[in-house]
Amino acid sequence: MLTLCVVLFLLLPASSLGNNCSEHCKACGGPERNQCLQCLPGFTLHDNVCVDIDECGTDLGKCPDNTYCINTHSTYECRSCDRACMGCMGSGPARCKKCAPGYRSSNLKCLDIDECSEEVLPCSDINALCVNTEGSFQCTCAPGFTLKGTVCVRNQTPVGEEPGLFDDLQDDEVEVLKQMFFGVILCALATLAAKGDMMFTSMFIGAVAAMVGYWLSDKSDQLLGSFLRGR
Secondary structure, three states: OHHHHHHHHHHOOHHHOOOOOOOOEEEEOOOOHHHEEEEOOOEEEEOOEEEEOOHHHOOOOOOOOOEEEEEEOOEEEEEEOOOOEOOEOOOOHHHEOOEOOOEEEEOOEEEEOOHHHOOOOOOOOOOEEEEEEOOEEEEEEOOOEEEEOOEEEEOOOOOOOOOOOOOOOOHHHHHHHHHHHHHHHHHHHHHHHHHOOOHHHHHHHHHHHHHHHHHOOOOHHHHHHHHHOOO
């Protein structure tokens, strides 16, 4: 039977070898769609009709890891999975076979994990700030600090420029000083109203007590260093 088909194929006129055949036919017995005898690559003969081969549904579609197969006219394409996936069955984070690192399954989708909001902070350096990124996170140094190796180090004062005594005061510390200052003023005014000439003595004692109490807390080292430098 095979020999007879080969002989018949060889005896076909030149016009039947694709010139007057229907679409997708390489050889035919006539111009009609159901008169195909041989199909073009990517098609298979079924009841004398050339039908597109779905390579993705057969072993013909060979796609590498982390890609998925898309059948096209006479061939197929391999397209990349979503970045949230490790292997997939189609496009998008809802077609993942498994979630990639930095993602977790939620409502049948692989969604980004916000590492910065986790209970255990990912940045080990207390002077670093966590910034969430797609699938991961970054640790950046807080303002006033620079990354040296793996540690955030406080920026150094330029050579020849000594830091001022009040340069590193925080907002809450400034507020405390304001309250102390106003307290001294009120005390002085009260003394002036009661005794008159004791105003300056009261102001002096109140101011000295307030300043000594503040600087002996957590600024004593800076005050001593400034004093020794003659500041």
